Amino acid sequence: MANRVAIVGIGQTYHVNKRDDVNQQEMVGEAVRAALKDAQLSIKDIEALFFGNMETFEGIFLPDHGMAAEVGAIGKPGFKVNTGGTTGGSVVVEGFNMVASGLYDVVLVIGFEKQDCGDTTAAITAAAVPVWAKGAATGAIGEFAKQALAYMKTSGAKEEHAAMVRVKADKGACRNPYAHLKLGLKGIDEVLKSPYLVWPLRLMDFCPQSCGACVLVLASEKMAKKIHKKPVWIADYEVVHQEPFRAGIFGDPTGTETYTQHVACGKIYKRNNITNVRKQVDMAEIYEPSNWEEMNLYEHLHFCEGGEGWKLIEKGITEIEGEFPVNCSGGVIATNPIGATPVIRVAEAALQVRGDAGEHQATRDIKTAIATALGGPNWTVMFLLKRNT
Amino acid sequence: MAEQPAKKQAKEPEYIRLKFNAPRPYHWSTGKYLGHVYAEAKENKKLIGNRCPKCKDIWLPPTPVCPKCKVDMGWDWVELPQTGSVYQYTYLVYPLWDPHYGEKWANPYPSAIILLDNGVFYRHWLEEKDKEKLKDGMRVQAVWKEDYDERGIGQQDILFFRTIKE
Numbered sequence: 001m002a003n004r005v006a007i008v009g010i011g012q013t014y015h016v017n018k019r020d021d022v023n024q025q026e027m028v029g030e031a032v033r034a035a036l037k038d039a040q041l042s043i044k045d046i047e048a049l050f051f052g053n054m055e056t057f058e059g060i061f062l063p064d065h066g067m068a069a070e071v072g073a074i075g076k077p078g079f080k081v082n083t084g085g086t087t088g089g090s091v092v093v094e095g096f097n098m099v100a101s102g103l104y105d106v107v108l109v110i111g112f113e114k115q116d117c118g119d120t121t122a123a124i125t126a127a128a129v130p131v132w133a134k135g136a137a138t139g140a141i142g143e144f145a146k147q148a149l150a151y152m153k154t155s156g157a158k159e160e161h162a163a164m165v166r167v168k169a170d171k172g173a174c175r176n177p178y179a180h181l182k183l184g185l186k187g188i189d190e191v192l193k194s195p196y197l198v199w200p201l202r203l204m205d206f207c208p209q210s211c212g213a214c215v216l217v218l219a220s221e222k223m224a225k226k227i228h229k230k231p232v233w234i235a236d237y238e239v240v241h242q243e244p245f246r247a248g249i250f251g252d253p254t255g256t257e258t259y260t261q262h263v264a265c266g267k268i269y270k271r272n273n274i275t276n277v278r279k280q281v282d283m284a285e286i287y288e289p290s291n292w293e294e295m296n297l298y299e300h301l302h303f304c305e306g307g308e309g310w311k312l313i314e315k316g317i318t319e320i321e322g323e324f325p326v327n328c329s330g331g332v333i334a335t336n337p338i339g340a341t342p343v344i345r346v347a348e349a350a351l352q353v354r355g356d357a358g359e360h361q362a363t364r365d366i367k368t369a370i371a372t373a374l375g376g377p378n379w380t381v382m383f384l385l386k387r388n389t
Numbered sequence: 390m391a392e393q394p395a396k397k398q399a400k401e402p403e404y405i406r407l408k409f410n411a412p413r414p415y416h417w418s419t420g421k422y423l424g425h426v427y428a429e430a431k432e433n434k435k436l437i438g439n440r441c442p443k444c445k446d447i448w449l450p451p452t453p454v455c456p457k458c459k460v461d462m463g464w465d466w467v468e469l470p471q472t473g474s475v476y477q478y479t480y481l482v483y484p485l486w487d488p489h490y491g492e493k494w495a496n497p498y499p500s501a502i503i504l505l506d507n508g509v510f511y512r513h514w515l516e517e518k519d520k521e522k523l524k525d526g527m528r529v530q531a532v533w534k535e536d537y538d539e540r541g542i543g544q545q546d547i548l549f550f551r552t553i554k555e
Binding site for chain 1 (some may be wrong): 477480481482485502525
């Protein structure tokens with residue numbers, strides 16, 4: 001059995017569309033310092049560092065190249081991982097594995113993206129060789145438009161429900177000092193007036209391009225309690241792959257095939273004896289690039305029965321004051337620095353478990369939380385965090 | 390100690406300038422299986438997929454290994470019907486950058502997932518641009534590029550799918 005691993009330090013930058021005041025390494029350095037400060041450690045205490053970044057979004061393929069000095073990696077082991085949208089999840093997994101294996105006691109996992117350097121949609125369009133599906137590529141937006149259509153058709157959800165999810169996200173983002181888009185939405189009408197990007201996705205239905213970084217300090221059981229009064233344990237995780245370039249992209253467009261979320265959460269729930277998610281888990285920070293996808297994920301992560309995701313938002317269950325809060329931070333639709341995004345999901349879930357989320361702390365007591373990452377080619381990375389294990 | 394630069398040079402140095410402006414295209418390979426799909430499209434205006442020996446599912450794009458059964462697919466090809474029903478469609482409202490061409494891609498044709506008449510899903514464009522006339526379930530048929538020399542680029546050997554009345 002693997003050694004237990006805890007999150008003992010959390011740091012992130014504020015997130016914004018452009019950071020002309022810093023370069024990539026300076027921006028990442030801000031989050032590294034914040035995480036070390038939270039853990040009350042010095043860089044000298046860190047044994048290894050792991051980076052997560054969607055290179056080429058910055059227009060270069062070695063963004064970690066000039067970063068070793070700024071983040072304190074000189075003379076230390078570590079490497080960068082890139083797994084598309086799930087990058088930040090994969091880098092947390094990597095850090096976890098390194099500590100769980102007993103190789104290291106204290107490591108840093110670093111997720112970052114500085115999207116003002118390049119064009120993300122262009123980079124996604126160029127993610128695969130264009131010998132197949134050339135021209136069908138519409139970046140990530142087109143794929144989520146199709147997903148929204150499929151969801152509308154199978155569940156009977158209306159545009160109003162998607163708008164409710166958007167308003168909920170904005171409420172969280174406005175309370176979160178690190179969030180990017182803080183729109184101050186008063187109601188769903190403002191969302192429904194937003195222009196279409198790719199029908200039926202509106203400008204407000206989709207995540208922004210953010211610059212930012214998020215860093216976690218992970219520690220072994222031996223060190224965790226010495227470092228932090230409130231260590232948050234990574235109780236379990238799962239990674240599931242999917243072939244992304246088949247007709248339906250997100251699996252069979254009929255929605256009848258097993259999605260990676262089904263597989264990932266099925267394994268995690270089984271191993272942890274979770275039979276009723278909303279009763280046995282207290283909240284979730286999920287990777288929802290669009291509001292439509294959030295309702296879809298409620299179902300695919302078994303927060304409710306199939307076809308009922310939109311009812312959770314209609315009843316206010318996933319609101320910050322609700323019975324099962326989802327994305328109190330404002331989520332990906334408010335803040336999306338790609339390589340950092342899933343690290344932020346884990347970080348925000350951990351802050352909720354610690355009770356340190358401040359103004360966007362959920363009303364109910366959070367002892368157990370789920371965090372997910374989504375994106376090709378390893379489609380779902382999922383974590384289960386606990387206050388006590 | 391670095392040498393002090395000369396205060397003033399008698400003559401400006403002459404540089405040789407060469408302007409490099411040749412295209413440097415990428416060369417992506419289709420591979421053996423997808424290459425066969427390309428060849429059938431170019432030579433015979435046929436749409437094909439390969440069939441798993443175990444589960445008999447047909448895959449397009451073709452695959453050397455069945456994603457479900459994880460067995461070698463062999464070389465069992467099936468011609469697919471070129472008519473089908475629109476399962477789902479969307480259209481771009483906001484043009485997007487395409488780095489492979491260095492330009493904004495603003496294809497006016499709606500993008501669709503088409504359920505071919507043998508039950509295989511296929512992604513392509515629809516000829517019908519009038520949003521009022523777009524409907525799920527509408528019957529469509531592939532329209533090929535007729536000029537042999539213009540074909541040979543895979544999926545785009547088909548121009549789009551045209552609405553048909555039956």
